Amino acid sequence: MKIFYAIQATGNGHISRAQQLYPYLKKFGEVDFFLSGNNASLDINLPIKFKSEGCSLHYSKCGGLNYWDIVKNVKPKQIYKDAEILPLKNYDVVINDFDSITSLACKMQKVHSVQFGHQASFQSPLTPRPNKKNLMGEMILKHYAPSPKNIGLHFDKYDDFIFPPVIKDEIVNANPKNKEHITVYLPSFQQDCLEKAFNRLPNLSFHWFLNGIQTKYTDKNITYYPVNQAYFNKSLINCEGIITGGGFETPSEALFLGKKILSIPIRKHYEQECNAAALKKLGVPVLYDVGNDFDLIIENWLDSPIKYPVMKANNIPETLQFLFDTYNDK
Template sequence: MKLFYAIQATGNGHISRAIQLYPHLQKFGSVDFFLSGNNATLPVDLPVKYKSKGCSLLYSKCGGLDYLAIAQNIKPIQMYKDAKALPLKQYDVIINDFDSVTALACKLQKVKSVQFGHQASFISELTPRPEKKSFLGETIFKHYAPSPKHIGLHFEQYDSFIYPPIIKDEILQAEPKDLKHITVYLPSFDKDCLEKAFNKLPGQQFHWFLSEVKTKHTIKNITYYPVNQQYFNESLITCHGIITGGGFETPSEALYLKKKVLSIPILNHYEQECNAAALKKLGVQVLSEVGTNFEDRIENWLNASTETPTIEANNINETLQFLFDTYHAPY
């Protein structure tokens, strides 16, 4: 069986998930990957056969989306050409992790696909949303990468087609420790936005992962790290807690390890606002913005005696079997 797997490379989570899935997918057949988007920072150790600039999310300086830069980065004519050029009819199964180019290609070439991943979970109305829904956000969930079939991933099973998060082997096999540092991964924030707040807590050590950092180094109470999978896994496994955005993969791994999580969703990023709503239901502390007294909020979070929720890890082979059964079922 020949498999086509589309990765939306607007962030590292989609790539990390695909890397974990790859050896399991190989049990079902040969796999060719399509990488769409250009602002992920993880190395892609996968057999990527096709690429497109696609549509990528770009960030402002301190925690928001840069809509002008996003709009300027979209090349609809090139995306249409890329979609027409994908030889999808060569493949027996097309798996789409929320990529618009692949969805368009399926429509143009009249082939079926299955949307697989975190975004697929939002097809269900039962998946948590913030108090105020976004019409634009809901439209994107339904129409950005449409597919007749969906297999979702989320913190809990909100609907019958939603499965637990896919956790990396390094996390599954880890023996967590608490070496008291706080891991920080906030890719939508520049260093200048948060550095002073961290320095105002001199007794607390921070491991801060930044795309602009090239080599690991320590200044005062902050150790700066490049975005590197091995460094990050080690820091997460041994941290006391993590300050991160409103993504899916990183909070999932942290909660699986029973670590404290402080989530700061990207401003005006509806998917992250939805994830924040789900995290709140689990009892995780969420900040809608950093504010001027961020150091006080960090201290309050560290001192809070809330119980860390437990989440399950995905049984990948079982989930993939369900995916292939769903794909081949009548539409």
């Protein structure tokens, strides 16, 4: 069996999930990956056969999306060309993790596909949303990368086609400890947005993972890290808590490990607002704006007890078997 797997590289989560799935996918057949977008900062240890600039996210300085930069970097003619030349008819199965080019290519070439991943869960109206829905955000989630079949991943089983998160082996097999540092991963924030707030808490130690950092170094109470999977796994496994965005993979891993979480969803990012709504239902505190009292909020967060439900890890062989069975049931 030949398998085509499309990865949306607007962040690191899609790549991290694909890397975890790859050894299991190889048991079903030969796998070729298509990487679309250029926001990811992880080293990619996958057989990437096809690439496209696709559509990538761009951030404002302190925690928001820059829609102007997103739009002006989209190249419709190139996207159409990339979709046209993808040789999808050479594959027995097309798996799409929220990539619009693959979805367009399937439509143009009349090829069957399945959308697999976190975004697929939003095809269900039962998946949590914020109190005020965003019409444009809903349209993007539902129509950006449509497929005839959907298999979603989320914090809870909100619908019958939604499964638990894919958790990395390093996390599943870990022996978590509390070495009293705070892990920070907020890719939409630049360094000077938060540094002063962290420095006002000299009794706390922060492990801050930042794009653009080449070598680990410590300044005052902050240790700065490059965005590196091995460093991050170790920091998360041994942290007291993590401050992160409203993504999916990192909160899932923190919930699995029983760590305290402070979620700061990216402003104007509807999917992250939806994830924040789901996290709030699980008891995770959510902060929608970072102000001058951020240091006090961190202290109060650390002093508060956690009451999160136990997060299960995805049974990958069972989920993939369901995926291939669903795919073949056209």
